[in-house]
Amino acid sequence: MIKKGIGIIMSDTPVAAKKNILGSIETGRGIAAFLVVLYHASVHMDKETGERPFSSAFLFGHAGVDFFFVISGFIIFYVHRWHLGEPSRLPDYFMRRIARIYPLFWVALVFSMLMLVLKGEALPSFDVLSLDALLVPADSLVGVSWTLRHEMLFYALFGVFFIIGFANGAALCVIWAVVMLYFLAIGAGKETPFVFASYNLQFIMGMMVAYLAHTFTFSRLYSFMMLGGGVVLFFAVGYLENTGIMDGYADPARLYYGIPSAMIVLGCAQLDRYHAVRPWRAGVFFGSLSYSIYLMHLFGMAIGNQVLGVLGLGASLSSEMKMLYLTAAGLGFGVVTGLLIERPLQKMFQTQRKKQAQRTAQVV
Numbered sequence: 001m002i003k004k005g006i007g008i009i010m011s012d013t014p015v016a017a018k019k020n021i022l023g024s025i026e027t028g029r030g031i032a033a034f035l036v037v038l039y040h041a042s043v044h045m046d047k048e049t050g051e052r053p054f055s056s057a058f059l060f061g062h063a064g065v066d067f068f069f070v071i072s073g074f075i076i077f078y079v080h081r082w083h084l085g086e087p088s089r090l091p092d093y094f095m096r097r098i099a100r101i102y103p104l105f106w107v108a109l110v111f112s113m114l115m116l117v118l119k120g121e122a123l124p125s126f127d128v129l130s131l132d133a134l135l136v137p138a139d140s141l142v143g144v145s146w147t148l149r150h151e152m153l154f155y156a157l158f159g160v161f162f163i164i165g166f167a168n169g170a171a172l173c174v175i176w177a178v179v180m181l182y183f184l185a186i187g188a189g190k191e192t193p194f195v196f197a198s199y200n201l202q203f204i205m206g207m208m209v210a211y212l213a214h215t216f217t218f219s220r221l222y223s224f225m226m227l228g229g230g231v232v233l234f235f236a237v238g239y240l241e242n243t244g245i246m247d248g249y250a251d252p253a254r255l256y257y258g259i260p261s262a263m264i265v266l267g268c269a270q271l272d273r274y275h276a277v278r279p280w281r282a283g284v285f286f287g288s289l290s291y292s293i294y295l296m297h298l299f300g301m302a303i304g305n306q307v308l309g310v311l312g313l314g315a316s317l318s319s320e321m322k323m324l325y326l327t328a329a330g331l332g333f334g335v336v337t338g339l340l341i342e343r344p345l346q347k348m349f350q351t352q353r354k355k356q357a358q359r360t361a362q363v364v
Contacts, residue, residue, distance in 0.1 A: 022075070024268035027283030029071055033290040034331070035064030036144075037297045041326040044301060045319050053320040060238030060248055065147055066202055066257035067234075067264075068294070072151060073206020074213075074265050076158055081214055085165030092353070093162060097155045099349040100291075101135070101148055104342050108295050109133060112141035115302070137194045144294060153195060154203045177204050184251045198254040205262040213269040220274055227267025233260035286331075292338030293331060300333020301326045 039061025046052045052059065083089045109132065116123055123129070124141070132140050137149045157176070161169035180201050183192040192198070218226065237256045241248035246256070271277045286293065304326055308314040317325065 022078075022272070023279035023284060024272050024277055025071055025074065025265060026287035027280050028067065028264065028268060028287065029290040030283045030286030030288075030293075032064035032067040032071070033286065033293040033297075033334070035061040035067070036294055037061075037327050037330045037334075039064070040298060041301065041323045041330065044305075044326060045323050049319050051319065053318075053323040056242050060241045063234070063238060063241075063248065063253075063257045066199075066254060067261045068147070068290075069150065069199060069202035070206040070209070070258055070261040070265055072154065073203035074210045074269075075206075076155070076203075077207040077210035078213060078269075080158075080161075081166070081210065084161045084169060085163075087163050090159055090162040094155075094159060095353065097152075099346070101151060101155075103345045103349075104292060104295055104337075105135065105142065105145060105148060106133060107337070107341055108142045108145070108299070109140075111296075111299050115299075116141070142295070143298065147199075147294075149194075150197070150199050150203075154200065173204050173207065177201060184254075187251070189251065192251075198251040201254055202258040202261070205258050206265065209262050209266045209269070212266060217273065218266075218270045220271070223267050223270035223274070225267075226263050227271060230260045230263030230265075230267055234264065286335075289335055289338035289342070292342045293334030296334045296337045297330030300330040303333065304329025 035058070038058040042052045042054075042056070042058040042061065080089075080093065083093075109129075113123055113129075124132070128138075129141075131138055132142075132145075135145065135149050135152050137153075140146065157172075158169075160172065164172070176196075180196045180198060183196050184198050184201075234257065237246065237248075237253070237260065240246040241253070247253065248257075268277070272279075305314075307329075308317075308322075308325070314322070
């Protein structure tokens with residue numbers, strides 16, 4: 001059955017599942033990673049010179065994380081929507097998530113340990129390193145890995161959906177969101193339990209967008225308006241943060257950045273269905289390596305900074321030029337580690353899963 005509204009088609013068939021609509025979403029991941037790299041390059045220059053290049057234009061770049069979380073919620077629900085309520089798929093789901101997150105994180109953890117050793121600093125105790133390696137919510141040697149702890153929490157909770165099904169899972173999400181909004185409303189801040197931290201709301205936003213992408217078809221005009229409105233609102237919030245009008249690190253900012261991010265993702269998903277937006281090849285390439293770029297770019301910046309020091313060129317560059325140099329170093333290192341480490345690791349795990357599936361089929 002299909003119901004038509006003004007510019008919207010509602011169907012009880014999985015219309016969105018029939019086509020791949022993740023091309024622009026992948027580009028979005030690349031843009032999000034780029035924003036985070038620009039942010040950290042700007043922060044580095046602020047610590048080194050006391051001022052941020054380009055008039056603090058990239059102060060809001062940390063909001064790339066907000067965009068990442070919305071995209072993550074979207075992709076997980078979009079890919080697994082029709083598997084919910086099938087417990088037999090749960091082991092494969094968890095193996096895919098573990099293989100996606102942990103191996104490259106362990107590489108980053110080893111890099112961090114080596115950097116401590118080279119600086120002559122003591123390593124944390126074995127117990128601390130063990131908890132860090134498991135991504136238990138706590139301090140980490142890998143500074144950006146705090147986001148991975150939120151990711152793993154979301155993956156674990158979403159895994160419950162494979163057991164209880166979509167309807168019960170949706171009810172669970174409503175309860176989870178209500179509690180998170182309660183803590184946000186009372187301004188608990190750092191006192192908020194990790195499971196109810198405001199960042200987790202963005203995963204739910206992403207899942208809601210994926211549900212809409214599965215269920216509705218918006219007209220091209222509506223889709224362009226959704227995408228354009230989301231972009232304008234996202235950068236408007238960024239401007240408010242850059243000018244000091246808004247605190248971009250406060251809990252309410254997770255809504256201010258999350259809602260426009262959700263609009264962007266929904267607009268991209270709908271436009272990809274119409275093939276109205278041709279995927280940007282460079283954007284898709286960087287998006288496919290966004291995890292490596294995000295996790296490894298700080299190491300690239302540190303190495304790049306050391307190279308400048310050895311060559312004696314640091315003082316000869318303007319703050320803007322040095323920031324761009326550090327940005328390129330971070331992106332470059334992330335791309336190289338993605339191509340040489342992450343992709344081979346993922347291929348290895350995919351091969352192992354296929355072999356295991358074949359062995360299971362033979363037994364059955």
